[in-house]
Amino acid sequence: MKFMNAKFPEYAVASWVRYAIAGIAVLLSPALALASYDVNIAQPASTIAAQIYGLHMYILYFCAAIFVVVFALMFYSIFKFRHSKGAKPDVNFHESTFIEIIWTIIPFFILLFMAIPATKTVLDMKDTSNPDLTIKATGYQWGWRYDYAAEDLGFYSNLATPWSQIGQPGEPATEAKGKDYLLEVDHPLVVPVGKRVRMLITSNDVIHGWYVPQLGINQYGIPGFIKDVWFRADRVGTFKGQCSQICGKLHGYMPITVVVKSDADYAKWVEESKAKWGNKSTPLVAAPGTAAQEPDPEGPLLLADLKSRGEKVYATNCVACHQATGKGMPPAFPALSGSKVVLGPVDGQINLLLNGKPGTAMASFARLSDLEIAAVMTYTKNSWDNNVGKAVQPADIKAQRKS
């Protein structure tokens, strides 16, 4: 079984195919010559991904060979046995047990040759033993949370592309799209290079998919269950992915970024991050520049302060559904401007934010800090057509969280 241990075809061959097809595309359309025409799996960055890449090329070569044979026979028939060229049908050639057996057995053996290396990779992928590091990834609508078990460290990772680059139907984007449009996050997952990283994947609400192709991982996060996968990044770099399983309105807007650092850089990052996020009792919101990193203040805060903090929290967490205008997109996403819940008793709105509304897209935002919830409530009560004129204090949230 030589091929079991043989190294899979290296990327040189693959890039030949890539260049050939890209070349054709370029010839067809010189104006588009500068654009990106990727035609293959991205360069692998982990041992598993490298095996997957090789396996895909290996299967593709088999398919290409079969393709040539099948299409050659078919097109030979099409050209050779034409009615218009006076071909006479051989009506007795319609049965041959021998041929039927041959073309049942040969494919079977070809499949065997495909199955053996695939089996080896499956067993490798499934072996999550002896990790150097374990990280839990939790999907929620719509972002990720990463918890480093051994480091007592955890943080949220959300889309960093502003809505002004995305736009709305009828309202074109006001800002040019950046290089990493929709693939950039505020706080990436950081891992050390060359270490066996075991990922525990789960979810907080619906099924999500933690998908980073260059690391060879695509794993559903299933609420109530934890599944494990592993990777060993083979070089320092930044690797991008996205949620792979439809998870509601903003499924297309929950990217994943993994930054692979050297051991020294990773240790430094852990120290810095612990200072920011080490205290697990303070959940964090992802929006940069919000008060998330600060502990909740003791005394009452001014309405204007809360409102301006709240605007930022709103921009990160609420704006996609309820819109910058507060008018929402009824009926799925109700307006907050003039809303009975927002203008009504404080407790009702706190309850909605902490627990969500089952059966709708309104998720729980209990992960936000007391200060952030108070701020965003103050903002919604005093923006657009709403003019309650009163602030909500973090203490109110704390009180209801406990009850």
Add this chain to the structure above:
Amino acid sequence: MASATVHDHAHDHDHHGPGPWTRIFTTTNHKDIGSMYLWFSLLMFFVGGAMALLIRAELFQPGLQVVQPEVFNSLTTVHALVMIFGAVMPAFVGFANWLIPLQIGAADMAFPRLNNWSFWLMIPATILLMGSFFVPGGAAASGWTLYPPLSTQGGIGVDMTIIAIHILGASSIMGSINIITTILNLRAPGMTLMRMPMFVWTWLITAYLIIAVMPVLAGCITMLLTDRHFGTSFFNAAGGGDPTMFMHIFWFFGHPEVYILILPAFGIMSQIIPTFSRKPLFGYASMVYATASIAILSFIVWGHHMFTVGMPAAGQLFFMYATMLIAVPTGVKIFNWIATMWRGSISFETPMLFAIGFLCMFTLGGFSGLVLSIVPVDITLHNTYYVVAHFHYVLFPGAIWALMAGVYFWLPKWTGRMYNETLGKWHFWLSAIAFNVTFFPQHFLGLAGMPRRIPDYALQFAEWNMISTVGAFALGFSQLLFVYNVVSCIRSGAKAKERQWESADSLEWTHLPSPVPYHTFETPPDLRVAKAAH
């Protein structure tokens, strides 16, 4: 044959009975019902196609331009449901209605009133499905697989979808009971099972698949309904349930469903290719066995839709091996069709063009299926555009082209008139080019890691998406040629011959005039000697 014609004219009085509307509602004639199924599915094909074009319009460029993300999700969901349950399945049932009695020498289907009911059930179901767009919360937006907990989040639109699928499922089950009973009991003397045309064989097997798996789907979505409204927790971990269980049950239905959509297409191909190769089908018996093997294997491969749920290695390996095994009987079918063409005398009328297009494209779809059967490769391609490309390669040139080939092939028999051959060829070539422009680049998008069901994407995916959208619009609009060709054929086509395709040898061509009379085979033809001559 001549006596049959005279006989039928004598009984032609039903034409002058009820008025057109009463006839539509009350008809029990298999030809009427077959036509109604076909027109209905053509309409739904364009409804589903319009949704596809909205999806592609949104994906023309990065950013949000055309629809809101949640509407986009509803469009992908309902596009799939409409195409599967509204277009392809009813279209094949339409063919079954028209052709099975004619091809086995029966006067009608076994249960004519049930037949009428299974058609009319589809109308309220469709109204529910399409109406769900206009209720608070919008249509189901969880993908057609309706995975909970996402599908438990939606509004009343999800309930309407569930009820619609229930009704459509009931309709399919009734249709299948009818088809099985007809084939097993109403064959003319001498029409033994192993002399049946392949179309009849594939439908017999398909009907069993439908009866086996539609109730599973019904149970699955009923559990979803009770989870949504009656406090059960089948799929809710917080109450002791498991979302993964939904996937297992759903795909236990879902994979055989794939073959429900393609086996009758194999049957149509197995009649068209020999006709235009002027040679009998190569390996008839092995074709029957291959079809049955595919159907049986289809029950043990469902796990390949869910390699990324984190099933144990043993599960992944079992489903991988079983899936790869399906390539064997499928390969046998492809080889048999090529061997049918081998040493034939091939001409390229429109049905044959579509059939050859089917062979080429379906083989490509088979290759991407093989790639996806390999667990590690599937894991990196799961839920990407590669999968979208794969199943469109097997379903558009597979199921849809087989249907179109079949319509072109049997139109002369059904209507007694010929379609426009030049227009038919234009329709084929435009479809073939536009299809590949639309879907081939999606392989590249998937390999590069673009997830499916997203309304907006990173800049590296922009070029291929733009090309794909251009192709999609060309593909969509070139289907209008088909409608024009069919309508003008019915209204003013040239008169068709009784045996328009001289090598077609099933009973509708050898025993019946064109157009077929309203009532046929009231006395079954005796085939005990006659058929042996062919």
